[in-house]
Amino acid sequence: MSNLGGISVIFDLDGTLVDSEPNYYEAGRQTLAEHGVTDFSWTDHERYVGISTQETVADWIERYGLRASVEELFTAKNRRYMELARSSTRAYPEMRKFVELLAAEDVPMAVASGSSPEAIAAVLAGTGLDAHLRIVVS
Template identity: 65%
Template sequence: MISVIFDLDGTLVDSEPNYYESGRRTLERHGVPDFTWEQHARFIGIGTLETLELLKERYGLRAPVEQLLAEQNAAYLELARTRTEAFPEMRGLVERLHARGVPMAVASGSSREAIEAVLEGTGLSALLTTAVSAEEVERGKPAPDVFLEAARRLGAAPASCAVVEDAAPGALAARAAGMHCLAVPYVARSAGDPAFAGAGLLFAGGQAEFSAAAAEEWLGSLGGGWAGGG
């Protein structure tokens, strides 16, 4: 049977608005008052730590990146617990796979505390009990480390895993891990990114086009079909 590894932010849940707002507040506190959503969108799919390292260099911020990370995490957690929504069709896919007994995990660039806050806040924690944060591995996406660790915890070979991703760095990480990839681009205009070319199933229209039933059928085909059909 195939094992399924979900990215969290922008894939399972629409947390990007919370990441933008927490980042905007942090940058404003350090003298950058005009950070826009368009600027934030360039970093979608990259871990928070890596993003802050790039922003620190770009804006010449004096604060240590560890301080920036602590400030943004605190702001994000405040928002995550009460303002995060799971994408309905994606929740439907998780429920369908759970009913089939499919091994599942979350592998995210977010902190462990943020992952737990989002899963608890959206009620997905009961269905997704295995989670890996990029903080727990050596390298974040597009390196494959977080997906390989998730497979290890599930007791699954990488080749028998499928990753569900919304961003180019995650799609590259899935390929580097030797895993199948189901891509649902968070930013629809990024669907033509070469990183998505290797996806086994691409919903180019993003969440508006995503179908839990179609995804379930494709995932089943990777393992030779679901036992008992349906």
């Protein structure tokens, strides 16, 4: 019998349940490489952590002198990120165990994230956490 009656848990996604930052970096690196910027490093990427993709690609246009539009870069980076989110997002092992423990105790859980509903769904499906986290707020 559970001692957790009356408890509900809401998780943040990126950086809490999963390590999504490598996917954001790789999506950006690939997108920039397609436009001739081949030296985009993790250090370069770190200046964009926590900033929206639209703001990021707008800065890229100015910083790297790209001729693509914000919409074109946004679409390309987002497409790459979604592919990576489905295939290579890593759930933090301790958080996976915690979610599974709570699920075994029938504790209601949800995810609240600034990510898009599509990105959240891709990450949860790719990590298998969607089996336990069905309520999502974006």
